[in-house]
Amino acid sequence: MSAEIVSTGTELLLGHTLNTNAQYIAERLAALGVYCYYQTTVGDNADRIGQVIENALNRADIVITTGGLGPTMDDLTKEVVADLFGLPMEMHPDHLAKIEAFFQRRGRKMPENNKKQAMLPAGSQAIPNHLGTAPGVIVEQDDKVVILLPGPPFEMRPMFEETVIPYLAAKTKINPGVLHSRTLKVVGPGESVIENRLRDLLTVQSNPTIALLAKTAEVHVRLTARARTETEAAALMGELEAEIRQRLHPYVYGVDEESLASVVGALLNERNLKLAIAESCTGGYIAHQITNVPGSSDYFLLGVASYANSAKENVLAVDEETLRTYGAVSPETALAMARGVRRLAGSDIAAAVTGIAGPGGGTEEKPVGLVYAAFVAGDKEEVEKLQLFGDRVTIKEKTTYAVLNRLRVYLTEEARP
Amino acid sequence: MSAEIVSTGTELLLGHTLNTNAQYIAERLAALGVYCYYQTTVGDNADRIGQVIENALNRADIVITTGGLGPTMDDLTKEVVADLFGLPMEMHPDHLAKIEAFFQRRGRKMPENNKKQAMLPAGSQAIPNHLGTAPGVIVEQDDKVVILLPGPPFEMRPMFEETVIPYLAAKTKINPGVLHSRTLKVVGPGESVIENRLRDLLTVQSNPTIALLAKTAEVHVRLTARARTETEAAALMGELEAEIRQRLHPYVYGVDEESLASVVGALLNERNLKLAIAESCTGGYIAHQITNVPGSSDYFLLGVASYANSAKENVLAVDEETLRTYGAVSPETALAMARGVRRLAGSDIAAAVTGIAGPGGGTEEKPVGLVYAAFVAGDKEEVEKLQLFGDRVTIKEKTTYAVLNRLRVYLTEEARP
Structure with a gap:
């Protein structure tokens, strides 16, 4: 039909x-x-x-x-x-x-x-x-x-x-039940890397079918099984899903309606950990994504969009010296922002980003898309350097995914109870 | 062709x-x-x-x-x-x-x-x-x-x-000029109110044509004129645009690629005024919209997504007494948040929102969609009560539009240099 x-x-x-x-x-x-x-x-x-x-x-x-x-x-x-x-x-x-x-x-x-x-x-x-x-x-x-x-x-x-x-x-x-779909959500590798890892599965696919769908900052792998019964469809799907999860480990973050922010939220709840975020270049987008999740007030304490240097100093207690010596877009400032927002909120974990979202403001040394993402949790302190591409909103979105994914990996692998 | x-x-x-x-x-x-x-x-x-x-x-x-x-x-x-x-x-x-x-x-x-x-x-x-x-x-x-x-x-x-x-x-x-389009962006009244105000124009429309397009929190009125020359098209369009602007006054906030946030940004720049925002229920969405505008670092100093009560107290200096007596979702708390973030950022203007974005957390007295929006500028202090409808993200979006529109009206009508 x-x-x-x-x-x-x-x-x-x-x-x-x-x-x-x-x-x-x-x-x-x-x-x-x-x-x-x-x-x-x-x-x-x-x-x-x-x-x-x-x-x-x-x-x-x-x-x-x-x-x-x-x-x-x-x-x-x-x-x-x-x-x-x-x-x-x-x-x-x-x-x-x-x-x-x-x-x-x-x-x-x-x-x-x-x-x-x-x-x-x-x-x-x-x-x-x-x-x-x-x-x-x-x-x-x-x-x-x-x-x-x-x-x-x-x-x-x-x-x-x-x-x-x-x-x-x-x-x-x-029977509408005979067509069963499930979307595996993948963050990290791009579409062509995923295709390479799944090449043989994609070539022979018939039932379930596999479709790759690239989004701005994630890739969806959609499996669709046809079967006479729900049980049969689930069995067909389960085997393939397990194989794909193994090949893409640790990048499959969730399925279907789950978002990276909802997965991070569930992990925070499970571990009973509280989160705070300081944002410069993303300007509130990370906090927005986190608070799109119903119930996020249980674990999200505070977001600070410290756009001005004065806000970085006065609110987050970033040293004026740090800002002068290294600049607002530097690993030192990112780390100071993360420490500052954790102290201010009294949270267990904090992340902070500072970067150049563009289209203006880039230099040869610090081009548009350069972002430093800092992460503090327990005794752990780290700063990651990202070089992202795209327009202003794309860079905000990709930065947000990188931060949420760092939180996910930490909560999954290092903060296991 | x-x-x-x-x-x-x-x-x-x-x-x-x-x-x-x-x-x-x-x-x-x-x-x-x-x-x-x-x-x-x-x-x-x-x-x-x-x-x-x-x-x-x-x-x-x-x-x-x-x-x-x-x-x-x-x-x-x-x-x-x-x-x-x-x-x-x-x-x-x-x-x-x-x-x-x-x-x-x-x-x-x-x-x-x-x-x-x-x-x-x-x-x-x-x-x-x-x-x-x-x-x-x-x-x-x-x-x-x-x-x-x-x-x-x-x-x-x-x-x-x-x-x-x-x-x-x-x-x-x-000559690409022969088809000339212009979108008037309207915030405030709904599609059917606008349709009623423009009914006779919509009925007799031929050149320019008029199309209404409803978005989540705004309506677009799109005019398209056909003419042999740019000048002729502009003349046709200008007359109708003036008529529509008058009928919809003061709700037309911009045209074409302008967003409510970009219009507010341009007005802040013109008036040389600095802005800070404190958000509870919108959780960073207002700051995100403001910082989507290139160059927003010129006028946006600080956004605080004070989700936890402790953050409202420690960061924004909202009285513990205020929170206990009136609750986090109250006109008193909204106003204290706006005052707090203005003081903290040293901005000229500040806005703050606190409300219930849902789907949980509503009561008979304070239902989902209840939002208090506070606004402070110069000696002016005010709090508006909103009752919004929709899912969590829709309520965040409608709240954001209400706040940005209040800023626009203030900057247009009251802060005229």
């Missing part, structure tokens, strides 16, 4: 709107085990919409469209599909009543042009829309299906969950 | 990745006056990529692809296009040297599989990539052009700006 996604809307072609619908539907289809080989975006033009849907129906069993169900003149998808299947449009008084009620609840009279939203291709099935005026439509003919959904994501998503998923599950007779 | 966008990558078909590249390129093509009627997404499969590019070339003059230029086995786009045009692949020693230098700068040896990134279709033009190892490619044959770009947005975007836009402008002989 295969499907295609067709997104309609001139606002997508002009780049005014980001197409989040295609991603959402693609993710759901994959979870259902429905194959999807193409996504197409087309403007509000009847001929072109018709060609795209026809072309998609030639390749796939199911076509899912978003957009073009509104009350305006350039909302055309329903009419195009009716035409394609040779079906007349029929007025549905029950839907008309719902649309009128929708406006009434908002204290408004239904505009005349909303009437057309109650017209459906003959013999089609309506998809209820509780948050808007446009019902969706399922049109079946021979072995082919077209599912029409509205464009606004907050209307489309609940309709997909409530009606489309059960419809597809029944249609495909696929 | 027309173009099509082809995005390749199985991660897009599986919904693992949001396709921001298609939007970015679509927006740029529209700005250049290049028509674009279709966008297609296809997986890492040579046959299907070939069919999609061939189909696109039958409809359009220019096809722009993203993805598939990496070093791995499933990076296929370049090879597919060479095949389609009947061109052999050639090794370019100068590009190989650049790729080797890229790894050398990072203190690493180039993996063997990166070599293939230096292979280009015969007679094609390379697009330099300063932030990654994959050069882009422009392949011309007869009247048709294929432009291949890498998938990572931070590599693709500068390549598009630096090489593709000048290429397209020369190629199309179109």
Whole structure:
């Protein structure tokens, strides 16, 4: 069973709107085990919409469209599909009543042009829309299906969950449980290093499949197993996961929804250790990532974004002498910041970073992307020198990952209870 | 002159990745006056990529692809296009040297599989990539052009700006000025309030067109004018922009690439005022936004993410009495935090927030989303109570917008020199 996604809307072609619908539907289809080989975006033009849907129906069993169900003149998808299947449009008084009620609840009279939203291709099935005026439509003919959904994501998503998923599950007779995915999250080595270590597995992959996905500062290894039962899928997956974890050790930090910050948080909680952070070049981003984790107030005491030298001196007690002799971007200052914030917060562990995030401020000796990351825990004191590349926000993000990963490695390997 | 966008990558078909590249390129093509009627997404499969590019070339003059230029086995786009045009692949020693230098700068040896990134279709033009190892490619044959770009947005975007836009402008002989866009950025009222205020303009819009785009904590109003000359477009746009600004006053904070933080930064620089921030529930996010702006070290002195009560007492000198009597989430604590961080940093202005970001920690009296935001500047001292809705990150983001907007209004209206 295969499907295609067709997104309609001139606002997508002009780049005014980001197409989040295609991603959402693609993710759901994959979870259902429905194959999807193409996504197409087309403007509000009847001929072109018709060609795209026809072309998609030639390749796939199911076509899912978003957009073009509104009350305006350039909302055309329903009419195009009716035409394609040779079906007349029929007025549905029950839907008309719902649309009128929708406006009434908002204290408004239904505009005349909303009437057309109650017209459906003959013999089609309506998809209820509780948050808007446009019902969706399922049109079946021979072995082919077209599912029409509205464009606004907050209307489309609940309709997909409530009606489309059960419809597809029944249609495909696929037990959604048979497609099992698991994402291993890797921090440290780049995509090509990981590919080299997994080369033979990637070459012979069939079930489970393996996909590598590079993010700004981490790589995701996604395993997807097809099986008749959950137990079987888990067994298939477990063996491969163990092999990959061993080959990538110690760089797999977590799975699925875990983030590097949530893993560090769980380890801090387990070890009953408290953390403080001092940031110069990252300017609060490390603290932001740590505090994105619910419950982080249990272990995170203090973050100081000491941007000015005066703040480094007055808040973190970095020696004016240190700053003058070595500069704000130096291993000495990074270490003094980490010691300072640990003392100030009374934490067990502290990390500090100072560097040049750019785009200005770099010199030959201290170029943009140069970062010193200091780490203090127990009697341990160390400073790491990083040379990072990318724009300002990328350098902030890569620095943050390096710091969180140092914390993770320490908490996993050295602070084992 | 027309173009099509082809995005390749199985991660897009599986919904693992949001396709921001298609939007970015679509927006740029529209700005250049290049028509674009279709966008297609296809997986890492040579046959299907070939069919999609061939189909696109039958409809359009220019096809722009993203993805598939990496070093791995499933990076296929370049090879597919060479095949389609009947061109052999050639090794370019100068590009190989650049790729080797890229790894050398990072203190690493180039993996063997990166070599293939230096292979280009015969007679094609390379697009330099300063932030990654994959050069882009422009392949011309007869009247048709294929432009291949890498998938990572931070590599693709500068390549598009630096090489593709000048290429397209020369190629199309179109004055890019004929399609003129401008985005007004609005903070405060929601999308439907804005729609109501602009209803008549939205109804009769033709040239310029008006599009509303709701973000988490702001709304973008995008105007696009078509005209023969820049002057004519600017005149068309200017009139409508003035009308909209008046209707939405004082909520339009900036235009185009400006962010709320960059506008606040420019105002602080102009007024020669220094800023400090104390954060509890936002945990560093306000400081992160402020320091995303290049040059923010000129006016941002200090951010304190005082997550623990002990940090509020020891770092910001909030009275233990205040915390005990009113609690950490209270107007009294917010104000004490703002006073404390201003004193500590020696800044002119300070803001502080304390609240409950959730999902846990809420009570009937102090529910999730309750935030107190304090603001001190000169003799002015005030605390605002906010009740926000959404998940943890959304509440952090909305709080950050409220604080930055308060700073903007103060700097615009009250701190006028």
